[in-house]
Amino acid sequence: MSTSAYKNLVERCSEIALYNSTSALLGWDQETCLPKKGVAYRAEQCALMKGRSHRLFCAPEVGGWISECEDGDVGEDPARLANVRDWRWAYDRATKLPEELVETSERVRAHAMSAWASARKEDDFSKFRPHLETIIDISRQKAECFGYNETPYDALIEDYERGTSTADVAELFEELKPQLREIGLAAARRSETVSEEMLNGHYPQEAQCAFNEKVARAFGFDFEAGRIDTAVHPFCSGLAPGDTRLTTRYDEKDFCSSLYGVLHETGHGLYEQGLPAEHHGTPVGNSVSLGIHESQSRLWENHVGRQPAFWEHWFPVAKEVFGPLSSRRVDEVIAFTTRSRPSLIRVEADEATYDLHIVLRFEIERDLIAGDLAVADLPEAWNTKFEEFFGLSVPNDTEGCLQDIHWSMGALGYFPTYTIGNLGAAQLFAKAHEHLPGIDGELASGNYARLLEWLRCKIHEPGGQMLPSDLMRVATGEELSPSYHLEHLRSRYL
């Protein structure tokens, strides 16, 4: 009996996955292709897909099947046990949201993303403000539906990093903050002689595309099962089995901007391509959390891609396609790609200052949700805090509180996962070195196969079978800790 209940759940999840993957394509297309006048109708399409998926999962029979699995015997297979555990968690959570709220939320989101893009382009926060007010309001409604221990933000963060509370993040961030400031100041002093324009030149977009693809392919990204496109905000979307799409943006004066965007998204893409295909659609077939996802992107971007050894290997290749590099030395490229200084834009921030951007966003969004900060006061709060954290005054909202897409997507509680990912990346990379003797030599010769294989085995193939904290403990032999990340930053930047 529980076997047929389990089978019913898998079938239902396959149908839901078809809707979700179609939703994901609608979203990808909106960011990369959709003409302006198609936005309104796209919002309706997204709302329908999300509503349908929600309805299929929240149907009473699904709850019945989950109970049957819990009460009956689904066997000892850990994947089955994990699926049942996660279905229960997700079902209880999803059935707390009225369908109308899910559809409204989707509709609001599509409009808000479009308004955000215009507001950012025209540096006009007032165009985004009413949309964000609605989004904060909807997020609070969702938190009330979900329930929480201490503060509504607890309920939101749960979507992105299960088992993490607002207090956990606040405590971690309070511990990190003074050390990050110390590292940031020292790193900036160390980089004083490295000019931001040092490598400036004309790097045609086409040449950047070709070089980025070459590196992504070397890392192991499968271009028969994925692609790279252009979007305002770089992202990775694991649309469906065999279809993982990355985006980046191009600055023809600076090839590093698109390159490191691609290396980062390739890390996400490798994770998506490495998930267990046989479990697609069920929780075990999914990535386990955003923090773990981000640990993969950061590992490839920063630990692999900003190593001196990376450039020792790739500099000759880059010289062949980028004319302006002919007069540069490899140590200059290394110094440039590990330079650090306080800066305005998170996605372009260096490692030494990056986490402070996250701490800032966490504090602001926590206050927005708690009602301690009004949306109307967001630009001022942002700018004040920015001055305090980085000693920089923010010249406009486009480079300030309008720079990130997340809030327009309704993704409140998402930002902390970036720093959780940074900690995970450092811890995994350190452990990979312990487990893989000789790996440095392989990386230095552009051979990434064994590192990828290790990540496949430790992180990708388990999919969603464990909770994120358990996965990290099993993979590295200890709890997630800030020490590896801080040690990495100190050794690179001090």
Place this chain on the structure above:
Amino acid sequence: MSTSAYKNLVERCSEIALYNSTSALLGWDQETCLPKKGVAYRAEQCALMKGRSHRLFCAPEVGGWISECEDGDVGEDPARLANVRDWRWAYDRATKLPEELVETSERVRAHAMSAWASARKEDDFSKFRPHLETIIDISRQKAECFGYNETPYDALIEDYERGTSTADVAELFEELKPQLREIGLAAARRSETVSEEMLNGHYPQEAQCAFNEKVARAFGFDFEAGRIDTAVHPFCSGLAPGDTRLTTRYDEKDFCSSLYGVLHETGHGLYEQGLPAEHHGTPVGNSVSLGIHESQSRLWENHVGRQPAFWEHWFPVAKEVFGPLSSRRVDEVIAFTTRSRPSLIRVEADEATYDLHIVLRFEIERDLIAGDLAVADLPEAWNTKFEEFFGLSVPNDTEGCLQDIHWSMGALGYFPTYTIGNLGAAQLFAKAHEHLPGIDGELASGNYARLLEWLRCKIHEPGGQMLPSDLMRVATGEELSPSYHLEHLRSRYL
């Protein structure tokens, strides 16, 4: 009571339109973006969307609402009356197809399109053959479900050109065939001095894109509600309100190939962008038939875009972006773009020979469906007929029976609409001249607004309100006739 039934139908159709437009995006993406390994899953997504749309329309309550509208009083509004008439036709037709056949058909189609693309690339008909056999089989099953008067092909053509029978097409084509051959021979003699390589040079894809977009914009295509991408087979997809997408393909030696592809698809796109948005989702909001659709693409491609006046205006603009044109004269470009000779590829065929390609395909697909020709014998039948019609031997299947995407899409009965469109284009363009004194001068100065306005009023804005034959009669004052097209060809090519 019939008012609420009508309202229910409109609401149901809006939901169906969301599924259909999402399907259309899945299809567009498959042709332009989808990585190879994503094809199998895409087939499942398409099948789900089509199945859901079919189920929503075929539900018993829909039949009930239509009957209520027929029996009750929906008022005198011609749009309402037309919607009720078309819903009845479509409902009776759709409910004849078992849902399983619809889903199987979608799944087969997605796989067949991918197999066709490989077979074409590798010139290996055997890779496509089993897929085509399944498609022919499914098409016959569909025809049996629909029912027909004389031959199963009657039931298929009805999907593309309502009210047209196999016998109608056969009679028309028998009338055209000798005249087309005579025109083709004379046109080829007239073009003997025009070399295929006359304009050859290096035309970078980027410059072609920019020029094509400029012309499409001048014709009136709204790029805030549409875009142009690259695909193996040029097509236009009216995905959703505010989102009409054209594709073309590029040959860097010959800018005319992508340009005339774009002019053709722009004609389709202008029709899609001009449909009555307030009726979106209902039959009145749709294009009326493929023949009418094709009349729009042919009118802009051939009657506008191959006029000498077109090049009188655009040649100086083209010279600015295309280096190799600097040494050419405008009369050479005019001669080149109106040259004619028997050729292998339909989409690159000139006007004087184009319809013979259609006659050939009609005869073959009619025989495939009737069971008079086996799929295994298709390449030979194609090549024999080609020799007979054009005096050319077909060197390989890629340039022979594998050249068109239609059969892989399951679109049997589609080809005749191209020639119906050619007749319509000539008739409409001739009537536009009668109705719009001075239009030649406007076209010669690159001003297309009044011609577009006339087409908007006569063809686009009525949407699906009339049957195709009625629309043509109301627009031009007479039945669709081959005389305008033959006269146009004679005056241009003899």
